[in-house]
Structure formats: C-alpha cells, structure tokens
Amino acid sequence: MAIAKSAEEFGLGNLYAWGDNFAGQLGLGDKTDRSSRTQVGTFNDWQRVSVGPNHSCAVRRDSLWCSGMNNYGQLGLGDNTQRTTLTQVGISTTWAAIAVGETHTCATRASGTLYCWGRNNTGQLGLGDTVNRNTPVQVGTASDWVALTAGFEYTCGIRHDRTLWCWGRNTSYQLGLGDNVNRNVPTRAGTAAWADIAASYTHTCGARTDQTLWCWGENTYGQLGQGDNVDRTNPTEVGTGADWASVAAGRLHTCATRLKGTLWCWGRNANGQLGLGDTTDRNSPMQVGTATLWATVSAGRAHTCGVRVGNNVSCWGGNADGQLGLGDTTPRNTPTVVPGLKARPMRTGSNSFSNLSVG
Structure with missing residues (x-):
C-alpha cells in the first residue's frame, strides 16, 4: 500500500491513496486496488498520514x-x-503525531500525551497488560512525547528530553534493550539523545541528535547496515558518518537521507526496493543514484517512496498491487516519478511525514 498527501499552504491539502486495498485501507469506500493516485474524499485540510x-x-x-x-x-x-x-476516531480535535503498526495504532495529542489502541498480545499498547483495546487509551501520565513509530507488535517513542522508549514484542531484540524479553510498558532504551526513530517488522533504526545513525534487531538481510548479517541486541552505529538527517525502516530493508540530500538504502532487495537498479541484497548503506535533493523517504514491505526538493514523489520496488502509483503493476528497481503528484516534505514525527507514508 502507498498513500500520500498533496500539501497546500500551511501543510494542509488533499489526500491521495493507491495500492493494495483488500481491507478498504485506502479509505475509498471499496476494496478495489488502485494503481494510480486516487483522491480520498473531498476534504482539503489533511495534515499527516500513517x-x-x-x-x-x-x-x-x-x-x-x-x-x-x-x-x-x-x-x-x-x-x-x-x-x-x-x-472519525472519537471527538478530540487535538491529535498530533500518528503511528500505525501491523494491528495497532498509537498517536499523540497536542498536549504531548500518548494514546494507543488495537491488538496488545505482546504489550505493544504500553498499558501494562496484554488486553486489546478498541478505543484510544492513554499510555501512562507523561505529557512530553514528541515523536512516535509503530512496527510489528511493538512501539517506540521519543520524549521532549530526547530519551528513547520502546515497548511490545522483543523476540528479535527490536526494542534495543540488550535482551529479547517483551515489555508491556514504555521502557527507556539507553541514555543517548535521539532525533528520529523508525520501527519495522523486526528491526529498528534511529538518528541521534549528533546526526549519527544507529540500528538494532534482526539482520538476516543486512537491514542493520553493519556489513554483515548478525543480529544486534543494542543500538549499533551504522558506519562513522555524522550527517544523517532521517531514516525509514521497511519490512526487511532500510533507507535514510543525509544532510546533503543524498539517499541511501540497504537490506533486502528482492523486489528492487533499494532503488539500486538490481535485485541484489546489500548489508551496508549504498547511495541511490546521484541525486542530491532527497528530503524525505518512507519504506514499506517491499517498496519505497521518497520526496525530492521540488516536491516530486518517486516510488520503486514491488508493484504487484499497484503500490508504486505508476498506473501499472510492473516493479521498478530505480526511483520513478509518480505522475501528477506533488507533496510538501514536512516532518511531523518519526517515520511519519505530513505528505508520504507507505505500508
């Protein structure tokens, strides 16, 4: 699935969706897949999507x-x-960041409070138990959450002091706590200061405030960018660069932007989701083309989309359900511009952009 927002002034705009729609997840009133961008409803004041x-x-x-x-x-x-x-979910008018996982959802409000709902079999809602919820429930009493990401049955968030907290499934060390024990309440991961965080299926990556990049969890396809296929139980630095701007974690691959606007990807590449012109896996970061104007990137199961300065959206990788938005179901192994779509590259929280999100 892919879904994007065409932003107008002040980051508000129309909402567009395309790709797999077997459960009605495109919000178009049916369960028919779309291979081209399709406007969702008629509202024009959308701010962010996950x-x-x-x-x-x-x-x-x-x-x-x-x-x-x-x-x-x-x-x-x-x-x-x-x-x-x-x-519409409830009647609150103060929602801020939103993070959608496999079968659960979490969101922050303008006050900085955190709410989660959905499946809770591994404690991914952070409520101290494993009971499912079908309405938003506040997580703890903290009111300083500033960023949020949700993966397969786990969640991570950053608080105002830039501390990182994770909870839920930890069987592949994806919580970064040095063990593989699940947690059902937010648990602090180390003492470092974090700027960005991206959860996926069984691995997690994040950028620290010093602009270094770190990954941990499962590494079967080299998705941690360490030059090998060895799992990591704690955050481990990716290379030695201190110029990383943002990171996105797909199911088994990772992509990130650097301060000069270059785009880098690594991990599983069976569908060309790394954008490198082939289907060969990589276990260390590889630059995607020579373009230097990448602003944001979002990674899904087997495809990736990104926004370049100038607001053009490009997608690449698997396309069996039309998730690249190119009007067909042909996979691409290099970034290909989505026709007729512009998107404002505004950050709105970790692994979630006001304009672009893929699942």
Whole structure:
C-alpha cells in the first residue's frame, strides 16, 4: 500500500491513496486496488498520514480518521467492524503525531500525551497488560512525547528530553534493550539523545541528535547496515558518518537521507526496493543514484517512496498491487516519478511525514 498527501499552504491539502486495498485501507469506500493516485474524499485540510499493511489513519486540522482492517479494534472506533471509508476516531480535535503498526495504532495529542489502541498480545499498547483495546487509551501520565513509530507488535517513542522508549514484542531484540524479553510498558532504551526513530517488522533504526545513525534487531538481510548479517541486541552505529538527517525502516530493508540530500538504502532487495537498479541484497548503506535533493523517504514491505526538493514523489520496488502509483503493476528497481503528484516534505514525527507514508 502507498498513500500520500498533496500539501497546500500551511501543510494542509488533499489526500491521495493507491495500492493494495483488500481491507478498504485506502479509505475509498471499496476494496478495489488502485494503481494510480486516487483522491480520498473531498476534504482539503489533511495534515499527516500513517499506514500499515491492513489499515491507515490520517489527521485533519481538527480530527483523526482511520479505515481498513479492524479485527483487533485498531481503528479506535469502539468496535471490531472493518471500514472502507475513513471514519472519525472519537471527538478530540487535538491529535498530533500518528503511528500505525501491523494491528495497532498509537498517536499523540497536542498536549504531548500518548494514546494507543488495537491488538496488545505482546504489550505493544504500553498499558501494562496484554488486553486489546478498541478505543484510544492513554499510555501512562507523561505529557512530553514528541515523536512516535509503530512496527510489528511493538512501539517506540521519543520524549521532549530526547530519551528513547520502546515497548511490545522483543523476540528479535527490536526494542534495543540488550535482551529479547517483551515489555508491556514504555521502557527507556539507553541514555543517548535521539532525533528520529523508525520501527519495522523486526528491526529498528534511529538518528541521534549528533546526526549519527544507529540500528538494532534482526539482520538476516543486512537491514542493520553493519556489513554483515548478525543480529544486534543494542543500538549499533551504522558506519562513522555524522550527517544523517532521517531514516525509514521497511519490512526487511532500510533507507535514510543525509544532510546533503543524498539517499541511501540497504537490506533486502528482492523486489528492487533499494532503488539500486538490481535485485541484489546489500548489508551496508549504498547511495541511490546521484541525486542530491532527497528530503524525505518512507519504506514499506517491499517498496519505497521518497520526496525530492521540488516536491516530486518517486516510488520503486514491488508493484504487484499497484503500490508504486505508476498506473501499472510492473516493479521498478530505480526511483520513478509518480505522475501528477506533488507533496510538501514536512516532518511531523518519526517515520511519519505530513505528505508520504507507505505500508
């Protein structure tokens, strides 16, 4: 699935979606896949969006909306009924960052408080138990959450003091706590100061405030960028560079931008999701082409999309469900511009962009 927002002034704009739609996750009122960008509804005040494999959520200027699979209450609507159109979650008008995982959702409000809902079998909601929730429930009492990311049955967030906290599934060391024990409440990961964080299936990557890049968890396909295929139980630095700007973690691959605007990818590449012109896996960062104007990047199961300065959106990788938005189902192994789509590259929280999110 891919979903993007065409932003107008002040970061508000129309919402567009394309790709796999078997559960109605595109919010278009049906379950028909789309291979080209399709506008979602008629509202033009969308601010940010986050998608998972089976459901998606988006924030308007004054409300939160979700659609798709809802078997665990991950839409936050108080039931387990699937929705094919974006449906408003509660009545709050103060939602900020949003992070959609495999079967759960978390979001912050303008006050800095954190809420989670959906499946909770490994404690991914951070509520101190493993009971599912079908409406938003506040996580703890902290009111200083500034960034958020959700992966496969786990969640990580950054607080105002730049400390990193993770919780949920930890069987592949993805929480970065030095062990493989699940946690059902937010648990601090180390003492470093973090600027950006990206959760995935079984690995996590983040950029620190000193602009170094770190990854941990499963490394079967080299997705940690360490030059090998050895798992890591704690955050481990990727190379020696101190110029990383943002990072996105796909199911088994990772991509990141550097301060000069270059784009780098590594890990699984069976579908060309690294954008390197082939389908060969890489276990260390490789520059994608020679372009130097990449602003943001988002990674999904087997495809990737990015925004370059000038607001052009490009996608590459697997395309069986039309998730590249190119009007066909042909895979691409190099970045290819999505026709007719512009997107403002505004950051709105870790692994979530106001303009672009892929699942």
